[in-house]
Amino acid sequence: MSAPAPYSYRRILRRETHSSRAVLAIAAAVAIILLCLYAGAEIILMMVNHTALLAAPQDMLSALSTLGATPIAVPVTIGILLMLLGVLLIIGALTPGRRARHQLLPSIRAAVVVDNEVIASALARHAAHAGNTHPDNAVVSVSAHRAVIHLTPTSGTSVRSDAVENVTREQLASFELYPHVHASVVINANGKVGA
């Protein structure tokens, strides 16, 4: 049971930082199920000689066989919509689907993943402290490779942007995130009173 070699977290980390595409797959499956149920309902209604819900199955087939003759506006629209839907599904199936999370690199005992939101609020706290302003005046957004810090200074005080930059860089370095994140600091020209 015990693992003599260090446990490899590769699979777990990959799964925790990427989407399972479960929602999309379930939605697609439900759509197909509904289509099947509808077709089944029409066939059963036809077999018990009941009036159809929308169109009897034989009528659908014969409509399909005379497709070229009917007015083309409706089939063209449906065709374009179907193609669009198909392309979106294919994109969903093939893109990596990264989640808004990072891995903390040298984890001694366990694998660690952190939501970008947590990284952002930690950076905001330090940036605001270095910029002499309230943490609510620091707006930080963290994406896969970048962290952008928008700081609104308190009116009447000057903000040393290099100090803020140093602090955020230090913090990011101490987190040791993977993928690596580069920080940039934007300081608003207009201050805020009493912040």
Next chain:
Amino acid sequence: MNNTNRALNRILILVIGLLTLLAGAALLAITTVHTIRADYRATAPTVHGDLTGWFKTIPLAGTGTSWGWILILAALVLIVVLLLIFIFRQGHGHHDTLLREDTTSGGATVIDSEVAEQAIQHDLDERPELLASHVSTYRVRRTPVLKIVVTCRRGESPRQLAEHIENTLTALDTLLGRQIPALIQISGGFRARLSRRTRVARTAHAR
């Protein structure tokens, strides 16, 4: 951590996407491209005729319908059942047993996941910087792995938090005499946004 079959998810989406794309493209080609339209109009009615003719050769005992429809119904039911199995196969992977060891020839030692979960949970509950925490055990490739999900207050350093939780884990290792692989997930989320930034440490004799 759960054992959702991700490759299968992607394959299903890809197949449905390709089929939808093909259906759309076919519809578009038939209605707009002249040569294809001509071909389609020449062959489609004969195919349709063949199909209805085949349906008539296998009538369903005097009801005026055909076994063909029953076959189609069966295929539809099969597709629905397979897709339902696919949907309910998502997730899962929780595991109740943390360790099982055949210590002696006479018996085995089994440690429930609850032991580790409650030990860690108890330790995390006392940390003021954490708003919520949840510990569970998953079975990943035959190995039980602990999953520790914590929600922290705004502004906490994820590195420090991770170190604290790793210390807790090391204590557990000493207790069990064994290292259980673990994943720590530090999340913000809704509760973090609503809660106060400042934290006040709980004392033993607080009222």
